[in-house]
């Protein structure tokens with residue numbers, strides 16, 4: 051069950067003009083709760099002017115091997131007008147305490163032998179840095195190819211950390227950088243990494259069919275383009291893992307033909323306790339649950355982070371959009387509560403499964 055604890059800021063490292071890495075100290079009594087897999091994220095919560103803000107940031111530090119972590123490091127990039135990222139870049143200081151949810155997320159790679167690859171854009175490097183550094187350090191039979199896209203060198207997050215991987219694992223780590231607004235002396239010509247470009251680039255870089263897992267992370271356009279390129283190259287969906295960081299104008303699922311029932315109720319089980327409540331017109335099932343159980347897990351409320359995942363025990367729902375759950379999860383019966391609206395008069399969700 052996801053829980054918030056107050057963690058102290060142990061370091062604030064400026065990465066670029068518009069991004070920082072925050073290191074959080076985890077006291078011994080909480081370390082088990084912050085055990086994480088490479089690629090998972092933390093939700094940070096702040097109440098300002100009576101309003102609660104939550105944002106999800108990926109852990110960039112390697113996942114612990116055995117012993118639980120004494121620190122966690124996350125990358126935060128400034129989003130224009132972003133309430134939390136502005137606070138993080140301008141105000142958060144050493145010694146401050148932040149409210150931090152226990153780790154979550156299924157964009158993960160437990161170390162295993164094989165060939166893995168990632169296509170990332172901008173701050174999408176953050177979870178992939180944890181995935182690649184954990185994999186290479188722990189699994190001598192693993193190789194990793196990172197294809198990263200940024201605007202310029204100066205705006206590239208974790209340059210040093212990625213260069214360090216190249217130094218430590220020269221035979222097993224391959225790095226390809228594409229800059230959209232700057233020419234490089236070595237590497238790819240400038241320009242965006244879109245579907246067409248990736249479709250011709252990827253087979254030239256690595257044996258696409260032999261890659262055991264693809265990790266796509268960044269803005270919607272890049273992830274979607276990379277997925278289409280890989281599918282066009284014959285890669286099965288099961289080998290493609292995605293995490294979308296920003297959806298500016300991504301498509302919503304069609305509203306669906308099923309009209310919402312006039313009166314519906316949701317029964318939800320959360321942290322071992324259940325309840326049944328009426329769903330008000332137009333609200334998501336998450337909002338219904340939150341009115342009655344403020345401890346229900348969520349972060350983005352936008353269908354992107356997956357924190358509100360719940361198992362649909364009975365009934366039927368319509369999801370507005372889903373950028374977080376893999377097809378196996380939806381087929382297994384999981385839904386995003388923040389995007390779900392009742393189609394049947396009774397809907398039952400289980401947040402504990």
Ligand code: FES
Nearest residue numbers: 349350351356388
């Ligand atoms: S809260 Fe982020 S997907 Fe629902």
